[in-house]
Amino acid sequence: MPKPNCTEKIDVGTLDFGRLGRRVVEGRFDGGSMTSDGGVMLLGQVDRKLGLMDAAARCIADPRSPLLIKHGVRDMLRQRVYGLALGWEDLNDHGALRQDVALQTAVGVDREVASAPTLCRLEKWADRATAWRLHEVLVDQFMARFDAAPRALVLDIDATDNPLYSVPSNGWAPTCGPAASMAHAMRPPS
Numbered sequence: 300m301p302k303p304n305c306t307e308k309i310d311v312g313t314l315d316f317g318r319l320g321r322r323v324v325e326g327r328f329d330g331g332s333m334t335s336d337g338g339v340m341l342l343g344q345v346d347r348k349l350g351l352m353d354a355a356a357r358c359i360a361d362p363r364s365p366l367l368i369k370h371g372v373r374d375m376l377r378q379r380v381y382g383l384a385l386g387w388e389d390l391n392d393h394g395a396l397r398q399d400v401a402l403q404t405a406v407g408v409d410r411e412v413a414s415a416p417t418l419c420r421l422e423k424w425a426d427r428a429t430a431w432r433l434h435e436v437l438v439d440q441f442m443a444r445f446d447a448a449p450r451a452l453v454l455d456i457d458a459t460d461n462p463l464y465s466v467p468s469n470g471w472a473p474t475c476g477p478a479a480s481m482a483h484a485m486r487p488p489s
Contacts, residue, residue, distance in 0.1 A: 322409055336385045339405040342384055342385075343407070346381075355433055356371075
């Protein structure tokens with residue numbers, strides 16, 4: 300059996316992510332500034348198409364003096380949410396992440412993004428009213444995906460994967476309303 304030629308040049312193409320300032324941003328497989336979190340580029344494009352971080356940033360009041368702001372709320376929110384989506388849940392991870400070229404580009408800046416202490420201050424600005432406004436943004440984004448409002452919406456908030464968890468052993472389950480829908484959805488197949 301012939302051995303495969305692993306060193307043969309194969310043109311796999313280039314994924315074009317546009318420009319950011321002087322940076323040409325593209326996905327290639329031949330070197331340059333690299334990252335293991337390249338998925339953040341796709342996440343950034345999807346976010347821009349949805350406008351989710353833009354809408355969420357408008358919900359957060361910025362108490363800082365406009366003259367002293369280096370990192371805007373929208374950019375910090377993008378940085379934090381994108382980091383969470385990539386699995387970097389701890390703020391101290393941003394000490395290294397802030398230098399990641401892919402994260403900077405996805406956020407939309409061509410310099411270091413915010414430090415961990417700056418992101419911590421962002422998180423402390425949120426209050427109950429901010430949380431309510433953010434919930435409204437999420438509901439609006441969800442509803443925008445439908446041509447007409449759905450007739451019913453079932454929120455399954457049970458975090459277990461056990462399909463029998465909400466159905467009692469005697470087989471009784473609610474017969475109407477959201478609880479019935481949830482119980483029906485959790486009933487094991489017959």
